[in-house]
Each structure stands twice: as structure tokens, then as C-alpha cells.
Amino acid sequence: xxxxxxxxxxxxxxxxxxxxxxxxxxxxxxxxxxxxxxxxxxxxxxxxxxxxxxxxxxxxxxxxxxxxxxxxxxxxxxxxxxxxxxxxxxxxxxxxxxxxxxxxxxxxxxxxxxxxxxxxxxxxxxxxxxxxxx
Ligand SMILES: *[C@@H]1O[C@H](CO)[C@@H](O)[C@H](O)[C@H]1NC(C)=O
Ligand SMILES: *[C@@H]1O[C@H](CO)[C@@H](O)[C@H](O)[C@H]1NC(C)=O
Numbered sequence: 053x054x055x056x057x058x059x060x061x062x063x064x065x066x067x068x069x070x071x072x073x074x075x076x077x078x079x080x081x082x083x084x085x086x087x088x089x090x091x092x093x094x095x096x097x098x099x100x101x102x103x104x105x106x107x108x109x110x111x112x113x114x115x116x117x118x119x120x121x122x123x124x125x126x127x128x129x130x131x132x133x134x135x136x137x138x139x140x141x142x143x144x145x146x147x148x149x150x151x152x153x154x155x156x157x158x159x160x161x162x163x164x165x166x167x168x169x170x171x172x173x174x175x176x177x178x179x180x181x182x183x184x185x186x
Contacts (some may be wrong), residue, residue, distance in 0.1 A: 081105070083103075086101055086107075089181070090183050091156070091183075092183065092184070094158060094159060094185060097153060100153070109172065110167055111127065112129070113170070118163050123139075125154075143156055150169060163183060164182055167175075167179050
């Protein structure tokens with residue numbers, strides 16, 4: 053029984069050091085997203101709601117992924133600049149808390165949406181959403 057307990061302690065120690073390392077890498081960024089999976093119909097709108105907290109002004113980037121396709125939707129830094137990809141510019145709304153709205157949905161919009169938050173010091177963190185379009 054004794055050596056089983058030893059393994060437990062070792063597992064916990066490994067887990068803790070990985071957790072500490074991850075916290076260190078992620079810095080002070082946190083991404084709060086109430087809902088990670090959404091279903092909408094064609095021509096409807098969707099709102100990917102997130103709330104970001106981090107040190108300094110974050111760089112927020114949204115990426116769309118579906119099968120082999122991966123494309124940048126837009127990048128912005130609240131109050132500094134906004135760069136929405138031309139294909140999306142008429143349908144995307146961006147918010148300072150990192151949220152993004154996409155209107156007039158098409159079947160091809162179904163897929164995985166990832167938001168990546170990068171802080172001035174260079175560390176970054178991401179969160180993903182799955183969108184189904186009927
Ligand atoms: C982010 O901001 C938008 C617009 O102000 C708001 O509607 C949304 O609820 C916010 N999201 C969160 C998770 O706080
Ligand atoms: C805007 O984003 C596009 C796509 O990611 C990129 O190719 C382009 O260089 C960016 N433009 C500026 C001014 O940052």
C-alpha cells in the first residue's frame with residue numbers, strides 16, 4: 053500500500069508543477085466565455101460573447117477553422133486599431149471586451165471560432181467556440 057501512496061504524491065507534485073508552469077506562461081490573461089457552443093439558422097446573427105482581462109492593452113485575434121480551412125477574421129487592439137479581413141468586414145462587429153458578432157450567417161460559416169488574446173509582454177491565451185448553422 054505504501055508505494056501506491058508514494059505514486060499519488062508524485063502525481064500530485066507533477067500536476068502542480070505543470071499547473072504552475074501553465075499559469076506562468078499565461079500571465080495574467082483570463083478569458084471568460086459564458087457559452088461555447090452555439091446553433092443558428094442561415095441569415096441569422098451570432099454573438100460570440102467573451103470578456104477579457106489582462107495586463108495592458110490586449111491584442112485580440114479571431115480565427116475561423118473548418119476542416120482544412122483556417123482564416124483570420126480580424127485583429128484589434130481596443131482604442132488603437134482594428135483590422136477586419138475584407139471578406140468579413142460587412143458582417144463582423146467587434147467589441148473591446150473581445151466579443152465578436154457575425155451577421156447574415158451562411159452554411160459555410162459553420163465551424164470552429166478561436167479567439168487569441170496576446171498581452172504586451174507577449175504571452176497569449178485562447179478560447180474556442182463551435183458554431184452550427186442549420
Ligand atoms: C462584452 O461586451 C458586449 C457589448 O458591450 C456585451 O454585450 C457582452 O455581454 C460582453 N460579454 C461578457 C462575457 O461580458
Ligand atoms: C490586416 O489583416 C490581414 C489578414 O490577417 C493582413 O494580411 C494584413 O497585413 C493586416 N493589415 C494591417 C494593416 O495590419
